[in-house]
Amino acid sequence: MIENYLLEELVTFAKYGTVAKTAEVLGLTQPAVTHSMKKLEEELGVKLFIRKPNKLYLNETGKYTTREAKKLINDNLDFTKKVKQFDKDQTTLVVGFNAPGPGIVLRSLHDKNIQIKNNLVENNFEKLLSEHQLTCVLINFPIEDRDITSTYLGTESMSVNLPSECKLNENKELSFKKLKGKTILSPSPIGFWTKIYHDEIPDSKIIFQNESTEYSEILQYSVLPFFTTNLTSLDSQWGTNLPNNRTVRPLSDEVAHQKFYAVYLKQNKNRVMPLIEKLQDQWSKYDQK
Structure with missing residues (x-):
């Protein structure tokens, strides 16, 4: 079995073109690199280089071997990554x-x-x-x-939080349809909920905010409605410092649950x-x- 370090030295040589540069990049001596190239030829039983005074070139077999060596090295890296990932998963x-x-x-x-x-x-x-x-x-x-x-x-259920003067407070329960045309605040990112908002209330303007501190400040100093769910209060970021001058109205739409x-x-x-x-x-x- 060909040792991996021989393949790495071959690939490095192919990239830089000289034994001197290969040795420098890999932190080896030039004689050590030359020895490795000879050892690789011996183990494969083929000639990989054209040798001229003070110069070494890859022949066609050497070029082919380099391409295959790259594949093996990449496969080995992928193999190592998968093994480590599996172990971590355990x-x-x-x-x-x-x-x-x-x-x-x-x-x-x-x-x-x-x-x-x-x-x-x-x-x-x-x-x-x-x-x-x-x-x-x-x-x-x-x-x-x-x-x-x-x-x-479990189920995540969407609600809208309305300012006290909003006429929609007359409804104990709301639907997305009744939010048509409203400007509403929402944290971000929220995954598939974004598509639900766009599909169910395309005529409304959803203002997304992805910084929890700024979002909390906006909520405190605005009179805009905002979305929450039954899980929001559990959140250490988005669920803290919510204004207490809003009326929470659940959304009845099936897609809101x-x-x-x-x-x-x-x-x-x-x-x-x-x-x-x-x-x-x-x-x-x-x-x-």
Whole structure:
């Protein structure tokens, strides 16, 4: 079996073209590089170089070997990365989600054995699970196939917070349709909820704000309505310092009530179930029936 360092030296030589530069880049001596090139030829049983006084050139076989060596090195790096990712997946639960709500519940557990993906995960769920990039993903629909299964966690329900002088306060419950033409504040990013807003109230202006401190200040000093959910109060950033001079009106639309599921590989069921049970217990305290 060809040792990896011989391939790395060959690829480096092909890139820089001289033994001297190869040695410099790799932190080796020139005789050591020359010895390695000869050893590689001997192990392969072919000539890789055209040798001239004080100069070494790759022949066609050498060029082909370099291309194949690059592939092997890249494959080995990918192999190493996958093994390390799998090992990490066995010791730490890596969890992603496609909207802020499940992340709020997850963070409220303060579980040190969980690594939370900072950015929302909005596609390729099956691939991320099968490649062990995620142990579990919390999304608003179940996935069931040969290798993947799902467990219901809870429902996130949308409400709008209205200023006292707003005529919509006459309604105990509202729909997206009744918010037509309104300017409404919303935190960001919020994943698929953004599309729901655009689809359900296209004639309204949604002002998105992704800095929690600025968002809180805007809420305090404006009279604009803003969105919250049954999970907002659990959030250590968006859920704090909300104005107390608003009337909370739930939205009756079916799309305003999103069910969330923990999706995971069946082989990982025993590992993720303790976390799922904690999420279900925590969520049930805020789930609107």
